[in-house]
Amino acid sequence: MGNETETRERLLEVAKDEFLELGYEKASMRKICKKAGVTTGALYFFFKDKNDLFAALVRKVADEIKMIIVHHTEKEQAIYVDAKTTSQELIADGIQQGRDFVTYMYANKDVFILLLCKANGSAYENFYDELVDLMEKNTLQFLDHITLADVPENEINPYTMHWLAHLETSSFAQLLTHGLTLEEALIQAEVIAKYLTGGWLEILKK
Amino acid sequence: MGNETETRERLLEVAKDEFLELGYEKASMRKICKKAGVTTGALYFFFKDKNDLFAALVRKVADEIKMIIVHHTEKEQAIYVDAKTTSQELIADGIQQGRDFVTYMYANKDVFILLLCKANGSAYENFYDELVDLMEKNTLQFLDHITLADVPENEINPYTMHWLAHLETSSFAQLLTHGLTLEEALIQAEVIAKYLTGGWLEILKK
Amino acid sequence: MGNETETRERLLEVAKDEFLELGYEKASMRKICKKAGVTTGALYFFFKDKNDLFAALVRKVADEIKMIIVHHTEKEQAIYVDAKTTSQELIADGIQQGRDFVTYMYANKDVFILLLCKANGSAYENFYDELVDLMEKNTLQFLDHITLADVPENEINPYTMHWLAHLETSSFAQLLTHGLTLEEALIQAEVIAKYLTGGWLEILKK
Amino acid sequence: MGNETETRERLLEVAKDEFLELGYEKASMRKICKKAGVTTGALYFFFKDKNDLFAALVRKVADEIKMIIVHHTEKEQAIYVDAKTTSQELIADGIQQGRDFVTYMYANKDVFILLLCKANGSAYENFYDELVDLMEKNTLQFLDHITLADVPENEINPYTMHWLAHLETSSFAQLLTHGLTLEEALIQAEVIAKYLTGGWLEILKK
């Protein structure tokens, strides 16, 4: 009949709504059960506990996006290893990366909102920070290629690096939380890439 | 004796610690009372409810910082009204504004942390957004002076404005949450100003 | 195939471990199933309920040991019926009886631990007391032969009898629960027999 | 009015009944509240948690009885330090000690039952064993005085010592659990003392 997994599916759907509306902590297991028309025991048959329920909604995408960023970093590493690039090329590349990221995000819109804004209290509450760390490594590499030895050292300190990774990450996250459509977001991705690259050039000026 | 207000003071101090450590929602009124060596009745004599307790810690600074930003915007409005400025002057001005903001923030460090990071669930949970809105108006005006009619309209859309205000606000907020000292933060304020202005210039390019 | 009973066997084995570790009440049917790699339905096919599962582990030995004690009592009855015995003979006999009991106990170590220490909450929670009652009848008979009419009546009251049966039973039970090896336990069985007989002689003194 | 502490008192009384009837683990906080005509919040105002509620019933007596035993051991130590005693005197002393112990137990009958039989799962679940350990030290000392160098070493091994302490402790505990009146129990205390001493003499024989 297909009825077998229906309950699990329904629970996940209801849970997603509840988490999106209230956030992890304020979401109520009881309310989720009630809305799904199911007893608590049924919920706990499918999911070990509240955290597991949240993870079931989020795990796959959380893992994937991390891998995507890591792979992206590695690929760039390979390409640029023996070639010098112009800032125009870097901007173009940044734009493309941004568009890819946005596209993936929008294909998993709800999950990203859960991960970035509603995970407080769950095992994924540090997901945003982990993302920032990966972004930072990415940026670090970008820096290796753009700089030509003349970077004022006192300005590109570790904190600045971290801050910029934050900037980038939150820029993407906001597209989602402010309700832009995919088309609008893709356009903004270009603005972001341009802007952030422009900022770099300003900092790196002698 | 002065004893009367002593209890209130002690409650506020303990509450600040509790909110800083746990955030508004997870903070416990009972624990606050216990740590202050006071009964719940006493707490509720001084403060109407949990929200009022939080507000008592935060209200004054929250109001002040908003007024400071508004005044700043108005003052700039008056100065630039009939003069054209170079981008160098704008950067210099941005730096000064940033330093002022940082200085005020650090003079009220704990309260700012409460407002920006620990207010979730309280009546101040939108404080960050309100700040962004004020910043946005500020930026909007900056734009009026820097542009000379040749801004590509499709890029400086309302969302971009909002996003940039976010960028700026969060840049300042992070100084605090990442534990920089005042001295470090002041230096970073310059980096931020430079970076953000650089981004602008890139966007405004034909 | 032989496969049919395999599941049952595995369940029993796992259940024994679980009951031994946690006791009847805290043992979890779900955990037993999980450890056995079997669903709850399977468990309930073989065993009516939790109590039945416990009984399946324990029933045979519980019945046997009772019969052994009863038979022992009857046999002694027959032997001593018209003969007088010295206290030395009685001690020797007590020692032999103790060694027999210990040997049987150790041949069914786990089950005895379940019965004597882990049965609380199950249908066998009174097993220990039932054993004591049988021991008491046994002792009662010992008394018939050792006494020569001159027992101070106020001391050998029914309660004393019951108490002594407890003493003996728990003495044997402890060998098991304190982790003695069979060899050590057999040696202790002699100590127990000597001690308990010595106690008797002291009580029976005028 | 005296009304203020009435609720706490009532809760303790009801809790005692519940624990006595069901034991620590199966006792239900909710049922205790209901029987006391009080909400759960009220119970948790007075008692931190289930364990604390149990401890409130039991703590004082548990501490006292341990101290009593320790003091007794120390006192004996002082008396016998340079005098040899006859076994008659030792028996007499054992009887007196037993009567004291029984008298104290019966003055706190319910609490002792809680401690010795109903504490499983609580912080006091090892109370019985702790008592045995204290008893063992006591017995150890008794041994020092009664022996005159001619004890067969292989028989008075550490395990035997522990076992005898168990024997003694459980003998006293049973008086309570079998519902003897104080008068009956005091008489039995003498039987116990005689019996246990008699057992010793038998073991110590060459």
Add this chain to the structure above:
DNA sequence: GATGAATGAGGGTTCATTCAT
């Protein structure tokens, strides 16, 4: 023989708040 989804009551505990005194 065995699956696995589902029940539903119950577990201990925490919470912000109220109010008579």
Add this chain to the structure above:
DNA sequence: AATGAATGAACCCTCATTCAT
């Protein structure tokens, strides 16, 4: 100005068991 007892709903979670398939 402050006490402290009390509320009552809500929290997440576990349990032995059942039953259609």
